[in-house]
Amino acid sequence: MALKRPDHVLRLTRLSSQSRLNLLCAALTLLALILQQQYLGTDMLLSAGICAFFLALAILQQRALAPLHREIQALILHAQNLQDGSFNTSANQLRVHELKPLADSLNQMSAQLRSERATLYQRELLLDTVLQSSPTALLLTDAADTVLMSNPAARRLLHQGKAFDGSKLFSVATDKPELHKALTGRQQGLIRLDNAEQSVWHLSVSQFQLNQKLHWLYLLKPLTREIQREELNAWKKLLRVIGHELNNTLAPLSSLAFSGKAMADKQHLAALSQLFDTISERCLHLNQFVQAYIQFAKLPAPKLAPVNWPRLINQLQDQYDFELLGQLPVLQWQADPQQLTQLLLNILKNAHESGSAPEQISLRLLEQNTALTLCVQDGGGGIPDDVLQHVLVPFYTSKTTGSGIGLTLCRDIIEAHGGTISLRNNAGGLLVSLTLPRHDGF
Known part of the structure; x- marks a missing residue:
């Protein structure tokens, strides 16, 4: 069982160092006066000398501790600046000597906090830039479906570019029934929108705790261009295969038609010669048609x-x-x-x-x-x-x-x-x- 300190002892421990030293000088003065009375008798001049000595001692120790007090005040000011979020200040090295290790620690703490705050600011700036310029629509709501944050892509998609932070989620996108239904029902997956610049979107929904409160994050990513690009690549692959097969067929047909026309001309078979002319003409037309598609399928990368x-x-x-x-x-x-x-x-x-x-x-x-x-x-x-x-x-x-x-x-x-x-x-x-x-x- 711990012993409880007396109240007078607790009051003494709460005094400042200067007050304790002054109290010590007063106690020594009183002790010296008591000893004088007991062994030397009453002597006013000696009593005055004793009081003057201990008064001078108190003044000297107060002056001796003044630089330490100034150092402490400088460190307190520095700590207050750190508490207020001002990390650009440092302890005054010209006034800190005895407590220099503590001042160095505070300076290192200031530099570290300053660096971390700069890094955090740059990350926040980068994140804000990404969110503001991203084609992905972002929505953040609370547990009551109140919109807390939306980026420009979300405002363009859901509210004609107008801000709607603070509104209920089910009150926006009413002109897009498919999107409105998917958002309010938190239906993840592909969404197709009619009469929109981007017709295909992918909705992903996630929930998380922020400040011990439930929040919902909605991400709508446009996929129209990606789907069109993949569709175009598929068409190009098909065209290259078909073009290759047609060229393998057209080349011998054109050669046979030319040889057949030459033989018909030698035998003066006009009808047969005209037939071969028609075959050659159609082969040429079909070849030009195929080459146009092949040119499209083999479009080279642009040379800027x-x-x-x-x-x-x-x-x-x-x-x-x-x-x-x-x-x-x-x-x-x-x-x-x-x-x-x-x-x-x-x-x-x-x-x-x-x-x-x-x-x-x-x-x-x-x-x-x-x-x-x-x-x-x-x-x-x-x-x-x-x-x-x-x-x-x-x-x-x-x-x-x-x-x-x-x-x-x-x-x-x-x-x-x-x-x-x-x-x-x-x-x-x-x-x-x-x-x-x-x-x-x-």
């Missing part, structure tokens, strides 16, 4: 070079009539000149084949620091909505003589440059927008 815009515009206007709106880009942009020319020629060709008058076809280049948008507008009446959703699918065409690879090739070229293509009906015609990113170093 600075774009000469005046030269490019002149080459385009030599092939098709259109009106150039606005100014040419001022910044330097990189692209594969041949592929970019082919891309714009295909779009201008479609614009002329839409039935639009040449004076209604225009090209506008909208320049920003990070991206260049090329807009081709025609006046051909646009495309029906049910057709517009499929125009970028390989082999899909509404033309009786079309191959269905023109716009698919355009998408393949612009995506190989890291850009995007979009089509929408606008101003009585079709508006094709091509976004070309600005590459590093320019």
